[in-house]
Amino acid sequence: MKSTFETWLREKLSPKAKSRKALPVLPNPRPRPITPNLPINQSCSFFVNLPYEIRRKTFLSTFGEIYIHLDLYYDHPMAPLPPDQLGHRHGSINGRYGRDACGDENCGCWDGELVVNREKRKVWYWQSSVCHRKRWNPDGEFWRYFPGMSGSANANLPPFRDQCRWGWALYCDEWPGDMPGKCMIGVMGWLLSCRQAYRESIELLYATNTFLLASPVTILNLARLLVPERVSAMTSLELTWRVKCHETDDGPVLDTGDLDTLFHAVSSQFASLCRLYISIQPPNGVLHVLRLMDHPNLLKRLDRFVQELPILTECAFALPQTVFEKMYYVEMKAGTPKHFYWIWRSTHGKQVVEKVGKIETARAAYPRPPISLPEGTESKSNAGYYIMSGSSDKDHALPYRMAQCFGYVESTMPSG
Numbered sequence: 001m002k003s004t005f006e007t008w009l010r011e012k013l014s015p016k017a018k019s020r021k022a023l024p025v026l027p028n029p030r031p032r033p034i035t036p037n038l039p040i041n042q043s044c045s046f047f048v049n050l051p052y053e054i055r056r057k058t059f060l061s062t063f064g065e066i067y068i069h070l071d072l073y074y075d076h077p078m079a080p081l082p083p084d085q086l087g088h089r090h091g092s093i094n095g096r097y098g099r100d101a102c103g104d105e106n107c108g109c110w111d112g113e114l115v116v117n118r119e120k121r122k123v124w125y126w127q128s129s130v131c132h133r134k135r136w137n138p139d140g141e142f143w144r145y146f147p148g149m150s151g152s153a154n155a156n157l158p159p160f161r162d163q164c165r166w167g168w169a170l171y172c173d174e175w176p177g178d179m180p181g182k183c184m185i186g187v188m189g190w191l192l193s194c195r196q197a198y199r200e201s202i203e204l205l206y207a208t209n210t211f212l213l214a215s216p217v218t219i220l221n222l223a224r225l226l227v228p229e230r231v232s233a234m235t236s237l238e239l240t241w242r243v244k245c246h247e248t249d250d251g252p253v254l255d256t257g258d259l260d261t262l263f264h265a266v267s268s269q270f271a272s273l274c275r276l277y278i279s280i281q282p283p284n285g286v287l288h289v290l291r292l293m294d295h296p297n298l299l300k301r302l303d304r305f306v307q308e309l310p311i312l313t314e315c316a317f318a319l320p321q322t323v324f325e326k327m328y329y330v331e332m333k334a335g336t337p338k339h340f341y342w343i344w345r346s347t348h349g350k351q352v353v354e355k356v357g358k359i360e361t362a363r364a365a366y367p368r369p370p371i372s373l374p375e376g377t378e379s380k381s382n383a384g385y386y387i388m389s390g391s392s393d394k395d396h397a398l399p400y401r402m403a404q405c406f407g408y409v410e411s412t413m414p415s416g
Helices: 004-013 015-021 045-049 052-063 195-207 216-225 228-233 256-269 295-307 321-331 359-365
Strands: 067-075 095-097 112-114 123-130 210-213 236-242 245-248 251-254 275-281 314-319 340-346 351-356 384-389
Touching: 052 195, 067 216, 195 228, 210 216, 216 228, 216 236, 216 256, 228 256, 236 256, 256 275, 256 295, 295 314, 295 321, 295 340, 295 384, 314 321, 321 340, 321 384
Parallel strands: 067 210, 210 236, 236 275, 275 314, 314 384
Antiparallel strands: 067 123, 095 112, 245 251, 340 351, 340 384
C-alpha cells in the first residue's frame, strides 16, 4: 500500500497538477465566434412585438447599471456555510474579515479572507456578486457615481472597506429580494436562452455596469480570461490594488514599479474606460506607509497615467491615510477639515483642496472639477483627478510591524 506522502508527492509532480495551476485563459485564436453576426429570424413575441428601446430598458432594469464584483482565485474550494448562517450571508459566501481573519484582537483593519476546505486541492474559480456596500434607493439612483467616503454612518462605504467578497455586505437587507438570490447577477440563464438574447444583452452587461476588481490576477489578465471585446467595452471600474515592498540600502521602500504594472494593464485592456477609481492599499502588516513612499514621484506617475486615458471623464485615487494627510495638512496648508475632504489635482501637477461639509454636498459635486481651479488649468474632467483618503495605515495602539512584508520581528513604533 502506498504511503500518504508518496501519493501526495506523485500528485504534486504529475503533469495534471501543473496544468491545474496554469491560468485558465481563453484559447487564442477562438475556435468560433459566440456572438452571431448574421440577422436572426426570431419568432418569439418578446423580440417581435416589443421595440428595441423597450427591450433595452428591460435589460437595464434587470441587470444593468449596478456594481458587480468579479474576481478569479487559485485556492482551496470555499467551505460551506454553517446551517445557522444560510440565508444570512451575502451571496452565501463563507468568509471573515478584520480581527477574525488576522487573529489580532486589536486589529482595526478591513482585510478579509475566504473560509476554505483545505482537505480539497486548490483550483481556479470565479467569484462574482452584486455589490451591496451602497444603500438601496427606491428611485434607482443609490449614489451610483459616488464612490463613498469614510467617516459617516450615512455615507456609502468606499471600495477599500467593501466586505462583499467575504460575505459581509453592509446593506444587503435594504435591497429588495430574497437572499442569496438578490446578491447574484442572475443573467446567465437569459444569455443562454437564445442567440438573439445574447446579442442584445451582452454589450449592455459590460458597458453599463461598474466592475469591482480586487484580485491582481484578474486585473492583469482580464483580456485573456474573458473575450477581449467584452473587456474593451467596460466603461466603469473600481480597483483595489495592494502595493508591494522591496528592500534597499536605505531600508524598505514601496515598489512603485508594481504600480506601473497596474497602470499598463488598465491602459492596454480597457479601451472604453470613462470612470475609474483605484484604491492603493498599503502592504499587509505595514503601518505609516508615508515613511516608505516617495509620494511626489507617485503623484507624477499618476499624472502620466491619467494623461494616457484621453476619454476618461471621472478619475479618483484613494491613497493610504498617512500619505493623504501629509498632502492635506502640510503641503496644502489646509486647516482642520470638516467631515469630508479631498484634493483635486491637475495632470500638470497643480492642486486644489476641496472641503465638503456634508455627504450630500460631496455627492452633488463629484466628479466635476472644483469651481476654483488652479490658474492655467482646463475645466474639463480629464484635465485632472481626485485624491482621497484611503485605508488607514496608522494606529498608535499597534506596533510598527514589518513582519508580513519582510519577515522582520515586531518592534516598537519609531518616533517622529
